[in-house]
Amino acid sequence: MKHLIVYTHFNPESFTKSVVTEIERVNLENGHDVIVIDLYKDGFNPVLDQKDIGYMYQGEPVPEEIQKYHDLINWADHISFVYPLWWAQMPAILKGFIDRVFSNGYAFTYDENGAVGLLTGKKVNVFINTGAPNEYYTEIGMHKSLEQTNNDGIFEFCGMESKTVFFGNVAMGTDEERKAYLESIKTYYS
Numbered sequence: 373m374k375h376l377i378v379y380t381h382f383n384p385e386s387f388t389k390s391v392v393t394e395i396e397r398v399n400l401e402n403g404h405d406v407i408v409i410d411l412y413k414d415g416f417n418p419v420l421d422q423k424d425i426g427y428m429y430q431g432e433p434v435p436e437e438i439q440k441y442h443d444l445i446n447w448a449d450h451i452s453f454v455y456p457l458w459w460a461q462m463p464a465i466l467k468g469f470i471d472r473v474f475s476n477g478y479a480f481t482y483d484e485n486g487a488v489g490l491l492t493g494k495k496v497n498v499f500i501n502t503g504a505p506n507e508y509y510t511e512i513g514m515h516k517s518l519e520q521t522n523n524d525g526i527f528e529f530c531g532m533e534s535k536t537v538f539f540g541n542v543a544m545g546t547d548e549e550r551k552a553y554l555e556s557i558k559t560y561y562s
């Protein structure tokens with residue numbers, strides 16, 4: 373199987389990076405091919421502009437910087453997104469990646485019945501690291517909102533099977549808690 377990881381953090385010492393390293397390790401151990409997209413290292417420009425609208429809706433060529441990500445997504449059977457929660461949302465660089473890459477005509481289209489996902493047959497795992505404890509975010513409905521945005525709003529909209537996992541209390545929690553999160557990662561892959 374071919375596994376693509378979309379990694380969003382500027383800091384190689386971050387917990388987010390540890391999650392990426394563990395996903396990579398588990399998938400290699402399971403005998404899969406792994407490629408990591410490092411959005412900060414790539415210097416990805418997250419600002420959608422007229423050039424993108426041109427390729428999405430006006431029949432213009434796909435910009436080279438976008439085509440290389442389409443090729444990687446086409447290659448993958450399974451995609452993992454890993455990021456820290458910033459202001460109850462994904463970091464801006466990842467939001468821009470979704471805006472510019474998961475485009476009309478590539479990731480979804482419309483027919484007479486409405487939207488149709490075009491990335492069928494692919495699985496997505498989303499790992500979100502939060503400062504807030506899991507119990508609190510479940511209680512106030514934040515987890516549900518984030519699941520709905522990611523699963524219904526983005527990945528399943530594009531036809532993929534999607535699961536969102538939360539690692540809470542990441543900054544203030546104990547080393548044991550963080551270690552337990554990392555150990556749980558293997559349960560999400562086969």
Ligand SMILES: Cc1cc2nc3c(=O)[nH]c(=O)nc-3n(C[C@H](O)[C@H](O)[C@H](O)COP(=O)(O)O)c2cc1C
Pocket residue numbers: 381385386387388389456457458459460461501502503504542543
């Ligand atoms: C700009 C910014 C906004 C943040 N907003 C939230 C938030 O809305 N909810 C939350 O639980 N944590 C929030 N945090 C805390 C991060 O999610 C937390 O520090 C991160 O998950 C720790 O993982 P890391 O070591 O990979 O950065 C925020 C952190 C930053 C820098």
